[in-house]
Amino acid sequence: MLSFLRSRSCFVLLSALVVAVLIAIRLFTSWIGDLPSQGEGVASTALLIAMVAGCALVLVAGLFLARKRCVEGLPDSRCLWGVTLLGVLCAVSCSMLPRHEMSALPLLILLTTGAFCLLWSLLRSLSLMFWWVFFSLEIAQIAGYTQYGSRINSLVIAETMEASAEEVTGYLSSINVAIALSSLVGSVVLCWLMARVMRRCQNRLPLLNAGLFFMLLAGLLGLAIPPAQRHARHFWPCFEIYSLTHACVEAIFHNQETIRRVENLHSPAEQPSSLHTLRGGEGVVLVVHIGESIRADRMSVNGYERDTTPWLRQCPRLINFPRCVSAACDTCQAQIAILTDARRDIYEKDPSLQPHTGSVLDLFAAHGFRIFAFFGKRNATHLKYDLVVRLLTRCAEQKNHAPGSPWTSVPQMAAVLRSLPKGQNTILFINNEGSHTPFFHYDHDNPPFQPAGSTFETPSSHAMEVNNAYDNTVHYTDEFVRRVTSLLQGRPWLYLYISDHGEYLGHDGIWGRAALGESGRDYLSTTGCYVGAFFISSPELEKLHPHFAESLRALQSHTGMLIAQEHIFHTLLGFFDLRTPWYNPALDLTSPNPKSYTGRHPEQTK
Ligand SMILES: [Zn+2]
Incomplete structure (x- = not known):
């Protein structure tokens, strides 16, 4: 036995x-459970x-x-x-x-x-x-x-x-x-x-x-x-x-494929183009600021109860778009949607919505703008994934990295502006860490919202600290924009800010962008896809050419529209009346009748 x-x-x-x-x-x-037969198995x-x-x-x-x-x-x-x-x-x-x-x-x-x-x-x-x-x-x-x-x-x-x-x-x-x-x-x-x-x-x-x-x-x-x-x-x-x-x-594969597609895009400046508002020597400064991880609903300028954007809220020349949809939950794809003529994320099946040409910055460079890029301390340095933004800002003659947190790049910008000959038209391209996890870049000596903590252990049980840290970073960006615009005093300038994608702090039941995949939700069905987007300009710009005043009026009249990152490429061209075969007036927010965004978004009725 x-x-x-x-x-x-x-x-x-x-x-x-x-x-x-x-x-x-x-x-x-x-057998007793009488289960429905779905035929999935x-x-x-x-x-x-x-x-x-x-x-x-x-x-x-x-x-x-x-x-x-x-x-x-x-x-x-x-x-x-x-x-x-x-x-x-x-x-x-x-x-x-x-x-x-x-x-x-x-x-x-x-x-x-x-x-x-x-x-x-x-x-x-x-x-x-x-x-x-x-x-x-x-x-x-x-x-x-x-x-x-x-x-x-x-x-x-x-x-x-x-x-x-x-x-x-x-x-x-x-x-x-x-x-x-x-x-x-x-x-x-x-x-x-x-x-x-x-x-x-x-x-x-x-x-x-x-x-x-x-x-x-x-x-x-x-x-x-x-x-x-x-x-x-x-x-x-x-x-x-x-x-x-x-x-x-x-x-x-995703990384490689994204990089490969951007590498294969031809510059839009290869096609003939003409600039009708500037002849050179006007000293115009265009700031193109691609922000990081700022949800539209966390800005007090968009009605958030905490005053995260006190300066913007009182900025008299702000043209704010509270309903702006970002193309993808991924930084690189959003950068592509903002700077090229891509209308959705690059994996969108419809070929007409994919990018057909490279960075809009190339067109400005072709018309005498000198371009200076200001990145964060580490981003756009050596990581392979950062290659996308480096490719899209190829035309920049100088790439700067903030020695500390984003504010430390402001003196670098001041130095660049001082070094330029009078009347030089210039683009300051900004892309730093902003409100990216771990929500670290804020004024630690004087944090507006306390207690703030950037530890991510069970974020839902540290909800208050994490939310405070995030709101502090939005507040920090508000002050960053104030500092940069104060450098431009007396010049004709236009400041464009648009965030790459949103963030989740318990919104839609999700904590952190990485948990989005786990949630089974599609990014464009969540509130995380609405991002901060605004323009600010100086009175000097308006006086420079009647077209600018007209563009600003048109922009202001369209702030109630549902817009998306697809509008940026064409709006920048339309604003300066930069004519190129790549321009599409239907996506230009400075044109009389632009079309609002029709892609997927949370308000959509299914
Ligand atoms: Zn990002």
Whole structure:
């Protein structure tokens, strides 16, 4: 009796019996549950049937081959029990699923155990390398999800690739370092256990058969889940491995593809163009400021109850657009939508909405404007993703980086303006960290909203501090604009501000942009897509040419419109009456009858 209990046959019978009971329970509960049949599971049913049939066939062949070679068909029972216990340990400690769906645990255990056996039989101890990375990622993912509500998806990876060293350090708290270390240590312990268990299963063929046996049981159990309830996440770790790889590939491909598309755009200045308002020597300064992460509804100038934009609110020459939709939740794509003739994000399928030409700044450079770019401390420096803005500002003769926070670039601008010959028409292109996470750039000596904190551990439980920090950054930008415009006193100037994308501080039930993917919401269906956008001008500009006065009047009359980043390219051309074949009057807010934005946005009736 005891020898039977220790035998392989006992293990096989017992595990088959447990699975049979689980299948019976599944079928019974779904039968009494009267579940709606959605037909969604058709594809996965076919896949599961193929998996069951495939495993069964190869298993029979494997057992037959073992018999021919006079070896045991399966590893000994100690190895089988050991690997099963390891499967239980890993499924419980490394997968998020049992925390929400306990009923998925048996399937997870079978798949995990099967995957251990199959990979070890094929790669031996080399498979530990794979499992070590996988376990570390999964443990870190559970901790990350608990804190930030976001899983590792392509947006998180792309965001990480985009993040400056400063932003990364914002997340380097002691608790995060402890999590990273414990996930590494935890994964080392699991791998050490695996190596110990697998030492008993030296023969590859029995181990391969065992892997197929576990996968066969998993396939049968998976089939017992009604298609309407079946989800890819139930097939951890197989699906998880697929989705992590897919997220990495998508993030890298996305980056490469975005950069490639911008590189391939021809300059609009290659086509003949003419400037009808300026002849050179007027000393006009055009400021093009692409802001960072400013939601329209967090500016008091747009009705936010906190006075985050006190200067703008009282600025007599402000032309404010409270309803401006940004093209994408991604900085680079927004920069493309602002500076080129792109009308949506560059992955929009309709070719007419994609960019056809390069940066509008090139056209101004072709007509005698000298262009100076002012970036943040770190952005547009060396990261590959920052290449997009560097490409779009290629025509800038000088690129400056703020030595400290964005305010420190104001003296640099003053120095540039002083060095220019009198009457030089100039563009100051500004793109700094603004209100990007970790919401660090504000006046720390005199923060208007307190207590403010930029730690991102469970932001929902630090809602007040995080919101205060964010509002402080908006207040800081308001003061930044005041400082820059005060440098321009006495000159004819136009200041354009538009933020790249919004941010989520619990809005739409989302905390942080990276959690957007996890929320399952489409960016353009959330309030995060409305961004700050305004123009300010000097009276001297209006006096310079009647066209400018006319343009300002037209702009002012269209502030109630729903606009988008697609309007900027054409509005800048229209404002200066810069004629080029790329100009579209329907998207020029200074023309008499511009068309409002018709793309997706939250107010849309579906
Ligand atoms: Zn951004």
